[in-house]
Amino acid sequence: MLNFSLIGAGRIGYMHAKIIKAHPKSNLKYVYDVNSKLANDVVKLTGCAKAKSPEQAINSKDIDAVLIASATPTHTKFITTAAKAGKAIFCEKPIDLNIKKVNQCENNIKNYKVPIQIGFNRRFDLSHAKVQKACLNKEIGDLEMVVITSRDPQPPSIDYLKAAGGFFRDATIHDFDLTRFILGNDPVVQISAFGEALFDKNAKKIKDQDTGMFILKSKKGVLIHINNSRRAVYGYDQRVEIFGSKGMVISNNQVPNSVEKFTNKSTNIKDPIHFFFMERYEKAYKDQFNEFVKCVLKKTNPKVTFDDGKKALIIANAAYKSLKSGKVVNIKF
Amino acid sequence: MLNFSLIGAGRIGYMHAKIIKAHPKSNLKYVYDVNSKLANDVVKLTGCAKAKSPEQAINSKDIDAVLIASATPTHTKFITTAAKAGKAIFCEKPIDLNIKKVNQCENNIKNYKVPIQIGFNRRFDLSHAKVQKACLNKEIGDLEMVVITSRDPQPPSIDYLKAAGGFFRDATIHDFDLTRFILGNDPVVQISAFGEALFDKNAKKIKDQDTGMFILKSKKGVLIHINNSRRAVYGYDQRVEIFGSKGMVISNNQVPNSVEKFTNKSTNIKDPIHFFFMERYEKAYKDQFNEFVKCVLKKTNPKVTFDDGKKALIIANAAYKSLKSGKVVNIKF
Amino acid sequence: MLNFSLIGAGRIGYMHAKIIKAHPKSNLKYVYDVNSKLANDVVKLTGCAKAKSPEQAINSKDIDAVLIASATPTHTKFITTAAKAGKAIFCEKPIDLNIKKVNQCENNIKNYKVPIQIGFNRRFDLSHAKVQKACLNKEIGDLEMVVITSRDPQPPSIDYLKAAGGFFRDATIHDFDLTRFILGNDPVVQISAFGEALFDKNAKKIKDQDTGMFILKSKKGVLIHINNSRRAVYGYDQRVEIFGSKGMVISNNQVPNSVEKFTNKSTNIKDPIHFFFMERYEKAYKDQFNEFVKCVLKKTNPKVTFDDGKKALIIANAAYKSLKSGKVVNIKF
């Protein structure tokens, strides 16, 4: 049994609280949020104690692990505190928006050998994971192309946008990580990025983007395309396609039911795909947490590491450099 | 090169005229229709001669084969004439609506060894034929069930209905033949039939049906379901499913293009399937004719025989007997 | 909060124990099974008490509801006991295999106004329920045909078969209920049944069937086809199709992931569909239980009633009568 403190009780934090509660081998002991009301909701749901401070929650002797789901700028601080306290750490993505802070954090914790897992949930999606495995097992022969389609149902609020660190660091970062997941030990070495504010006035106002297209190249010459949008009216569009010398494997979108309708105007009509990440990746979030619990209990290394979080951010930064310069940018990890 | 006379120049006859013209090894010499205007249209299309009588068309020395697409009650007469003249015969289904006339015709022509092919076009559909082949090759192991869905886009006129010989003999007869095609050398031995006039006032008026469901059983115990309707607003619904000890193979419907649309209300929206048999079986009609030409030129036996036409009618008659008696009826060929 | 006793802790009983535990508004207090070891497993899972007898479990004052998942022949006894004790009742299907016992039970409990829900889980499947709703809302206009495909992945043991009451009462009964669910207030009035033992030696040995086909007719003339098999190598085949004057709606099979593979031999290759009912109807079982809890707490009537259980059995009995007589049989409720 693994005892947890939860730092951050917003939408994502609350979801994690439910997952911790439901898991047969984990238990929520403390919750902390700067917003006392949000912490209370988690107390009500799980019966855990409300910590007076994040430090109390993290350092408490009766806990084994910390789940960090607080605001992004606080991540590195809580990671450092938890590492020093010898707690296992699950931290939501991104580690931080500033690569310097990430590097400093990495340096601060390097001597504390605690397990750390970063919340790139998509790696745990059953379908995406099958695609990755098909790639690894050479089911498609030698990999030649990857095409990732990634479109949110609707743009977030301007407040969210202001704190998010830019479209590429907030949204595309998931796809950069998915790219690394699929490529395995063949690192990406180059990127060319396009970004536009085509429909979201808020994005435009703060000089952010709502639409992006990217080409990356790996060391072996594999070409990767990502297209990313903040808005898709038919739901949360999440597709991954790998193509190689022996064929193609696609992880397709998913509709919540298997009903098809036929009328005098159209056929094979299905409902919209899953609305957003909470629905589409519901199982992936559970499987991600289950993996973390297993790793900590079995003292094995988590599969999605601090280094993965850092490298996704490095790619996002390279993407911005490409966007500004109009050049293909070399990626240096 | 095979020279043809065409008897009957209505909708189906005209279609056959186009196919004869387009085929590299066939040539249309004569056309006859009681309606002179219809015959003229075929003359205009192909440049053939207009025969003064069906007898002239059939007995003419410069022709090798007769394509009979005239009204059903005239089929047996023209088959007999053509057989006596030593011409190869392609006759549209059904041979006749009256089993006595069919038997008599069979008797009349038994000494004239001419090739005869009956127009069960569906056997030549690429997809249905793949299903049959999968069955024959035991790709699904031992056959256990067959499910045939067969729905026209819209009911015919009352005049058509009056001459058609009843829903089972006019429409379901195709599905009875398809059943025999798939079962190969395992004959059907029993049938239970349901029929209703649910929507077509004309069918109701003449005590015909517009909707039918059937279960047949083969000698080996294979169970076959057919459902048949005179109306489907989404197009001409033509599906065949075979199921056995090692799996299932389905011949699905076909949409004329491969476009899918995604909106805020629905996803994967396709256009209606092919409207009717002319569209859905366009290629099957050509392949059926090509098979006939090949058989005649190579002096091999046509695959869809007079006997096939007769047996489909026997099943349709047994279906009516079942409908009237409320009993499972034994089929005797 | 609703406190439960669970009678029967076999495979289905254990599944219900998990569902009761997970539901936010229910609590498992007691479990009873003739096999003490099975009861222990549920105690271990949920921390509930082990009852010394079914009567103790049912009559205990601190429980509100009884979930009956014991052997079929015990159902009516426990229903009666629970009704007399004033407990809400959830009983697995079928109520009993003997219509006399069902009628007697109905008579015994008619004066005890307790809520009773029968476990026809398929009614709660998201996709089947959408089909039913589309029918109810006349989305396909007037209903004309229903086609139900229902195939288990593999036949059960001979011991199971011996106790199951025959293929139609054990397996097809689900499809008979689904038919009634979809037809709403238009009752089925006739049935024609075919049944064969095509592949399962055990079924053959005890003169049971493994393969069945059925046509039912409703009062309004709607035709319904069911095909049912004990074995499908590609998984648990569960499809429902409704067809009417304005179109068609299909509830299709479901694959556990959304991956498609393309090779030099084949395209669009997917994994097998869900293996069996535990996987396919996982959510339906939860939603069924949730509905029961809601009904009891809100004092509304459960939607799947004792009468539904009885009528499904009456149809199954009529099916056997048709099979034996080779006649269309009138269904009298």
Added chain:
Amino acid sequence: MLNFSLIGAGRIGYMHAKIIKAHPKSNLKYVYDVNSKLANDVVKLTGCAKAKSPEQAINSKDIDAVLIASATPTHTKFITTAAKAGKAIFCEKPIDLNIKKVNQCENNIKNYKVPIQIGFNRRFDLSHAKVQKACLNKEIGDLEMVVITSRDPQPPSIDYLKAAGGFFRDATIHDFDLTRFILGNDPVVQISAFGEALFDKNAKKIKDQDTGMFILKSKKGVLIHINNSRRAVYGYDQRVEIFGSKGMVISNNQVPNSVEKFTNKSTNIKDPIHFFFMERYEKAYKDQFNEFVKCVLKKTNPKVTFDDGKKALIIANAAYKSLKSGKVVNIKF
């Protein structure tokens, strides 16, 4: 009726000969090919005359139109000759591999007002054309992204490669044109190109590419992705996806039949998609020719113009510039 001379009787020329022969309003009068044997095959097929020289074929008084399907470097010469002779011109793509020769040709013929159509056959594909129309009609609202997938089944011979002018000018040029077709009056203004020789030794040997990825940007900010490969083992992969403020429309791949297979290992197994362009675009080639005949007979302007051919080449050239410089390149028409 339109009388044609055909220049070039190779694989594509022979296909055009068949189309000219089959069309009700066109007639092939002359054929010319430097390879006399190839010309003979067309004579045998159509009964046309064999011209002694291309000039004879083009200038002959009894012809109205010239179909140019000869080697690419000869296109501009024959276009010029035909324009001066006042003949309608259908010319296979590309006009030429050298933009200077294209510009010179444009200049040479500008005073001869003959109809010219360039053979970008994909514009006439029923499905792609529906996508373009959906875009034009704002069925997806404002266009934001286009994704084109374009993969040949297998790489060509080294001799073909040597004459083809490079992967982008030979293969991707079709996708550049398709991009322009879909964007309508919103011109592309920027391109970033990646190209690799990943699997084809011949391509590597001559420093050509076999795999490419591209991002283009339009004046309005629409982002377009193209991925292009010389080899796909599952067939000729041709997909177009448009995405906008109100949804998405996809033109998908097409399988020659509608059969699906279900086994104990996989489900929904289909045959490979169409093998190559001759199969996939069979109807598009006919419709393209039909459009040309209609335009000439009705004296309207062909929809795929000399200018379209020139602009596709300009984009291909910009793509090479981007590949070499590692920069986003501005496209100037």
